[in-house]
Amino acid sequence: MKIEAIKIKNYRVFQDVKVENIPNMAVFLGMNGTGKTTFFDVFGFLHDALQTNIRAALAKRGGFREVLSRGQTGDIEFEIKFRPSEDEPLITYQLAICLNDKRQPAIKKEILRLRRGQSGAPWKVLEFSFGEGRAAEGEINTYEDIRLAERSRQQLDSPDILAIKGLGQFKEFVAVAELRRLIEDWYVSDFHVDEARDVREAGYSERVSTSGDNLALVAKYLYDNHREIFSDILTKMEQRVPGVKKVQAQETEDGRIVLRFQDGSFKDPFVSRFVSDGTIKMFTYLVLLNDPEKHALLCVEEPENQLYPRLLEELAEEFRIYSVLGGQVFISTHSPDFLNAVELEELYCLIKENGYTKIYKAAEDEQIRRLWEAGDLLGDLWRQDLLSDGVEKL
Template sequence: MQIESIKIKNYRVFQDVEVKEIPNMAVFLGMNGVGKTTFFDVFGFLHDALQSNVRAALAKRGGFNEVRSRGQDGDIEFEIKFRPSENEPLITYQLEICLSEDKKPVIKKEIMRFRRGQMGAPWKILDFSFGEGLAAAGDLVKYEDVQLAKRDSQKLDSPDILAIKGLGQFKEFIAVSQLRRLIEDWYVSDFHIEDARGTKDAGYSERISPSGDNLALVAKYIYDNHQEIFEEILVSMEKRVPGISKVEAQETADGRIVLRFQDGNFEDPFVSRFVSDGTIKMFTYLILLHDPEKHALLCVEEPENQLYPNLLEELTEEFRSYALDGGQVFISTHSPDFLNAVELNELFCLIKKDGYTRIQKASESQIIRELYDAGDQLGQLWRQGVLLEEVGK
C-alpha cells in the first residue's frame, strides 16, 4: 500500500493541513512541540478506532473536545488517498466525526471513493452517515463498469463504529475489507528501551509490538523459523555495534525467554539488561526492518535517540530499503546527522504559526532546491535554520 496524500482538519495542532505527493519513505522534520508525534497519532487514532470504535479512540486521547483543535467548533475530519498496490486504482477514504445532540462522538460521514483510470468522476464504494448507508459488493477492479456493482443498504450496531470495521469482516465487500486489513497492519512505534530489555514468559510472537516488549520472543521466532534472515541481522549488528558477534534468545530454567549478547572480547555473553541502550535499540530496529512480512505503513519517531550519530546514515538506508521492498515508512526527526542521509524529495517540514501547524514539502522551496543541488546537505541546512525559514515563508 502507498498513501499518496492526507488531509487533516481540527485534529489538535492540525487545524487544516494537507500533505501531497508522499513518497515511499517520508521524513517529517520540525522543532519540539510542532506536532510530529500528533501527525503519527492520526494513524494511531484510526487504528484504535478500527480496533474498538471512535468514542473509545477519542477517550484514550482525552475526549472529543480535547482532541479537536483549540478554538475550533467544526468536526474532526480526515481524508486519505492511497493505492492498495502499485497497479491498482486510487482510493479515497473520508471520515468526519462530530458530537451528537447528547454530546457523544459519532461518525457524521464515512465515504470511500474509487476511480479507475484518469478520467471520470470517482464512484462511491462506501457511503455511511450515523451508522447507516450503502456499500458496494464484489471486486470492483474486475467490473467493466463499476456502476454495475451491487450496492446494498446496511446498518451498523452503533453510529460510533467505523463501517470499514463492520463490513470489512465480510468477504463480499472486497474493497472495504482490503482497507480494513491495511489499517490493521499499520505500525506506529511507541518503543521503550526498558520494555525491550525485559524477559518474557516462553511463548510465541512473530512481529515486534509497538513498545518492543516482546523483542526476545520475536528474535527467537526469527531464529527458529527464518535462519537466513537472523544471520542477516547478525551481520548488520556486527557492522553497527563494535564487538557484538552473536545474539541469542534463550529459554531459562523458569520458562522465560532472555536475550544474550556476545561480545567477542569476553568469554561470557551479556544479558540484555546489561547492554547499552543503543545496542538494544539497533537490534530492535533490525528485527523490525527484517520482518518477513512488511507492514503496510511503518511510523517511527526520532530513531536517532540513543544511537551513535555515525550509525544514522546506515539506518536511513535500512528504512529506505524497507520502503522500496513494499512497506511505506514515515519517520520523524530533528537530527542533522539523520537528515544528511535523507533525499530532498523525502523531506517534509512542520512549521507552527499562530498556534497551528502546517506541513510543506522541502522541495517546494526554490532556494532549498538550489542549495541542495549545489551540494549542501540537509542536516547542514537544518543547523543553519534555512529549512524552516525558507519553507515557512
C-alpha cells in the same frame, strides 16, 4: 500498499493540513511541540475507532472537544488516498466526525470511492451519514463488481460505528480489505530500552511489540523458524555495530529467554543488561525491519534517541530498504545527523503558525532545493534554521 496523500482538518494542532506526493519513505521534521506525534496518532485514532467506535476512540484522547482544534467549531475530518499496488486504482477514504443533536460524537460522513485512470466519475463503494447510507451489494471481489453493483440502503447499529467495520459483505473486497489492513496493521514504535533488556518467560512471539518488550522471544522465533533472516540480521549487526559477532536468544534452566551478545574481543557473551543502549536499539530495529511480513505502515518516532550519531546513516538506509521491499515508513526526527542521510524528496517539515501546524514538502521550496543541489546536507540546513525559519512558508 502506499499512502499517496493525507488531509487532516480540526485534529488538534492540525487545523487544515494536506500532505501530498508521499514517497515510500517519508521523514517528518519539526521542533518539539509542532505535532509530529499527533500526525502519527491520526492512524492510531482510526485504528481505535475500527476496533471499537468513534466515541471510544475520542474518549481515549479526552473527548471530542479536547481533540477538536483550539478555537474551531467545525467537524473533525480525514481524507486518505492510497493504492493497494502500483497498477491498482486510487482509493479515497473520507471521514467527518461531529457532535449530533445529543452532543455525542457521530459520523457525519464516511465515503469510500475509487477511480480508474485520471478522468471519469469515481465509483462509490459506500456513502454513509449518521449510521445510514448506501453501499454496493452482492458478491464484491473485483473493481468490475463495484462498477456493476446495485446500491442499496443500509442501516448500522449506531451512528458512531465505521461503515467499513459494520458492513460484513465488504470483508473480501480488495479496497476495503486493504484499507482495514492499513488501519489495523499500523505500527508506531514506542521503544523502551529497559523493556527490551528484560528477561522474558519462555513463550512465543513472531513480531516485535511497539515497546520492544518481547525482543528476546521474537529473536528466538526468527532463529528457530527463519534462520536465514536471523543470519542476515547478525551480518548487519557486525556491519553496523563494531565488535558484535554473535547474538543468542537462550532459554535458561528456569524457563526464561535471555539475549546474549558476543563481542569479538571477549571469550564469554554479555547478557543484554550489560550491553549499551545503542546496541540493543539497533538490534531491535533490525529485527523489526527484517520481519518476514512487512507492516502496511511503519511509524518510528525519533530513532536517534540512544544511538551513536554515526549509526544514524546506517539506520536510515535500513529504513529505506524496508520501504523498497513493500512496507511504507514514516519517521519523525529533529536530528541533524539523521537528516544528513535523508533524500530531499523524502523530507516534510512541520512549522507552527498562529498556533496551528503546517506541513510542507522540502523539495517544493525553491531556496531549499537550490541549496541541496549545491551540495548542502539537510542536517546542516536544519542547524542553520533554514528548514524552519528561513523557508517560504505556506
